[in-house]
Amino acid sequence: MLPTGNMHDSMSMKLLVYETDSGRRPFVEWFERLDGQRQASVRRRLRAVEEHSHLGDCSSLRGGLYEMRLAGRIGLRVYFTSIDGAIVLLLGGSGKSDQQRAIKRARNRLKDFRERNDE
16 A cells, blocks of 8 residues: 655654665666756655655556656656555656656566565
8 A cells, every 4th residue: 555645744754775686776777867957856756755654656557667757857657555554665767758668667667676586
């Protein structure tokens, strides 16, 4: 179950980054390719999730996959799943232009994670 985007209570969420079986971290690779302004926007948003359990503008992409949309003209998306309602597993990110391809990759990563973790 995914906590609502408006939670501001004492519950905190932990952020984890998906890692492939070969040790790649696709979210980190995507993040490191962003310019400084976009990295700062993503950092602020993830800090709000971690410190205040505030997911903000998110939508379900079905099957336990969610899309977090960052405000403004930058058009960034962060793809994630929730584990036990208290952990957010970051699966990847994209800009608006490569959104469909990134969603497909995020679905594959979520499937891989579940298979390797008996989810």
